[in-house]
Amino acid sequence: MSGRPEALFKLFAGLESLEGVGPKTAQHLQTMGISAPRDLLFTLPHAVIDRQRRESVQDVAPPTTVTVAITVGEHRPARTKGGAYRINVSDAKTAFQLVFFHARGGYWSKVLPEGSRRVVSGKLEIFEGLAQMVHPDFIVPEDEADTIPEVEPVYPLTAGLTQKLMFKATRHAISLMPDVDEWIDPAQKSAAGWPDFRHALQSVHAPQAASALVATAPARARLAYDELMAHQLTLALARARERRAKGRASAGDGRLQARVLAALPYAATSAQTRAIEEINTDMASTTRMNRLLQGDVGAGKTLVAFMALLRAVEAGGQAVLMAPTEILARQHLDALQPLAQQAGVVLEILTGRDKGKERAGKRAALAAGDIQILVGTHAVFQKEVVFADLRLAVVDEQHRFGVRQRLELGKKGAAADVLVMTATPIPRSLSLAQYGDMDVSVLDEKPPGRKPIKTALIGIDRMEEVVARLQAVIAEGRQCYWVCPLVEESEAVDLTAAQERFKHLRAALGEEVVGLVHGQMPPIDKDAAMARFQSGQTKVLVATTVIEVGVNVPNATIMVVERAEIFGLAQLHQLRGRVGRGEAASTCLLMYRPPLSDSGRRRLEVLRETEDGFAIAQTDLEMRGAGDVIGTAQSGLPRFRVADLERQAGLMATAQSDARKLLSEDPTLQTRRGGAARMLLWLMRQEEAIRLISVG
Structure with missing residues (x-):
């Protein structure tokens, strides 16, 4: 497929092609993210003036x-x-x-x-x-x-722009929109009562009353759907291409899985069993698996992932488990080693720390197929690491892994299956936006025996009571985390805060008892401090948020979070999940600096009331918005101009099923509706998707 259709040329011309827009105005518009007339179509008024x-x-x-x-x-x-x-x-x-x-x-x-x-x-x-x-x-x-005008729309502005100018420029941009065929499924469109695209554009820019500004107004909902549909088409094309990439059937006989399950002291939950079955089915088919395993803190993702790794071995191949950091890779190794022994499979680790002879030995064993399951960090990506027969890659993802890296990893093995694990419960609308190209398994039950964690809010002025409480807990042989906030932009200041708290606790509890980890430490020192805490040498670990991801110390029963009000909800939920991993009852103390703002109080109370990560994530989404929940910088979340992920989750789900259905009926978008869908992709700047069709 060649470049952009000629009918859209004027919409993608320079801004100065618009009436009343000179070089200076064009610069002002660009600061608002408007770089072509097309962008004005989706810059909607946010209020009306009754004239x-x-x-x-x-x-x-x-x-x-x-x-x-x-x-x-x-x-x-x-x-x-x-x-x-x-x-x-x-x-x-x-x-x-x-x-x-x-x-x-x-x-x-x-x-x-x-x-x-x-x-x-x-x-x-x-x-x-x-x-x-x-x-x-x-x-x-x-x-x-x-x-x-009887009713005048009010547009967002930046310095140097006026309402009159925006009014004129948007009108000119709308006049450049050619007539297009309909890309929305006709049944969907009539059930929702949506207008045609051109009519929707005209009406959102000429609202007759404030009621026309709400997200559910038919013309706005239609444009939001168009954005979501273009995004989901892109993901569906990536998915279809993945599926065309020949997978390999890895059918196991279940003997290794059964051996491990039988040796466990407890039965798998029904959510775990369901996820294991979904993965077994995916791996046995000839299309490549591209699945997301989403589970809350402590829902037992590791067991499910290990079952998948064993499936690859049962099928006569190898599997790799990738973790984002050295600490987590070693922790996976410790957790999986006993299970691997039970199953009688060879499990090894490869990180950046392996050097010289040891590294060469591991590489040779991998290439020969003697190592069946490898745990590693991104060191596994390096060119010289070669597998005899890589069937499956499991990625322990903490949002550091986008679609591109997932594809990169797949290249290591001829058509290796990919399973991505995430411990961050993401509301459904966001997971569709971020992982819409994947199939999703959700673990929404806690394994038996996990005790609830008591969560309490406490003012920072009661610091000494908390320290006294720690003394009592340490005397019983238990351990505690003490998380210091990253308050300032400058890490140096945060560091001082953590070091001050470290000194204060050492003075109160004893020199040998307290350890410290923070982001500025060389990795080797950080690992050593963590290892001392894991082995129980130190009883209290003072840390900046470097510990939130995946650390496992069953003997730790208290989590103190200082200045909890400035943390994100999801982050607090992850931190709390570091305790409650053993037999003993655990407590999470959220220390705040009074007075709390209303939203600060609401966030902390949600944590006190529930341990359900999905409920917490939903509240977080409502309070902060999509970009913040996932962390916009590395979120891989698309920036929508009209669609609102928080309030239009239902539309996103509909767009996903519609996009998948359209592609299953018309994989190369050749029908009349398919051609309209291509036009939509061009209009929504989804050039990548268009490349996927053309190479497809």
Whole structure:
């Protein structure tokens, strides 16, 4: 497929092709992320001004925008340079003033001669007891009153732009939109009561009332759906291409899986069993598996992942488990080693720390197929690491792994299956936006025996009580985490805070008892400090948030989070999940600095009330918005101009099934609706998707 269709050329031309837009205005528009006329189509008004004509300003409660016919009275020029030039005017019932600053010469006596009739529209205010309108937005002769829009849209602006300019430029941009075929499924469109695309554009830019501005208004909902549909088509194309990439059937006989399950002290939950079956089915098929395993803290993802790794071995191949850091890779090794022994399979680790002979030995064993399961960090990506027969890659993802890296890993093995694990419960709308190309298994039950964690809120002024509590817990042989906040932008300041707390706790609890980890430490020191805590040498670990991901110390029963009010909900939930991993009852103390803001209190109370990560994530989404929940910088989340992921989760799900259905019926988008869908992809700047069709 060649480049952009000619019908869209004008929409993607330079901004200066628009009426009234010169180089300077174009620069201002670019600061708003508007780089072509097309972007104005999706820059929607966020308010309306009612300019319907009234008889008089008498019954208006200022400040309000009013449109009224007036008779012009006496002019009172400014007494000082740059002072106020005032004109007395009267409407059908009362008198008020028009006020202008920086009036030049006789300009206003020409525009508003005494005794003339005009229609003015602007904001009526009270100043020193007098009603006045400063610089009306419109001043027209009575016979031109219909040039004032009855309802005027209000656009987002930045310095250097005016409403008039935005109004004019968006109108021009809309006129450049060619007629297009419909890309939405006809049944979906009529059930939702949505207008055609062009009609939707015209109506969102000419709202007749505030009710037209809500996300559920038909024209807005339609445009939101168009954005979501383009995004889901892109993901569905990536998925279809993955599926066309020949997979390999890895059918196991289940003997290794059964051996491990039988040796466990507890039965797998029904959610785990379901996920294991879904993965077994995927691996046995000839299309490549591309599955997301989503589970809350402590839902038992590791067991499910290990079953998948064993499946690859049962099928006569190898498997790899990738972790984002050295600490986590070693922890996976410790957790899986006993299970591997149970199954009688060879499990090894490869990280950046393996050097020289040892590294060469591991590489040779991998290439020969003697290592069956490898645990590693991104060191596994290196060119010289070669597998005899890689069947499966499991990625322990902490949002550091985008679609591209997933594809990269697949290249290591001829058509290796991919399973991505995430411990971050993501609301469904976001997981569809971020992982829409994948199939999803959700672990939504906790394994038996996990005790609930008690969560308490406590003011920072009660610090000494907390320290005393720690003394008692340590005396019972238990361990504690103490998390210091990353408050400042500068890590140096945070570091001082953590070091101060470290000194304070050592003085209170004893030199040998307290350890410290923070982001600035060399990795080797960090690992050593973590190892001392894991082995129980140190009883209290003071840490910046480096410990939130995956660390496993069953003997730790208290988690103190200092300045909890400045952490994100998801992050607090992850931190709390570091305790409650053993037999003993655990507590999470959220220390805050009073007074708490309303939203700060609401966030901490949600944590106190529930341990359900999905409920917490949903609250987080409602309170902070999509970009923040996933961390916009590395989120891989698309930036939607119209669609609102928080409030339009249902539309996202519909768009996903519609996009997948369209592609299953018309994989190369050749039908009439398929051609319309291509037009949609061009219009929504989804060039990558278009490349996927063309190479497909």
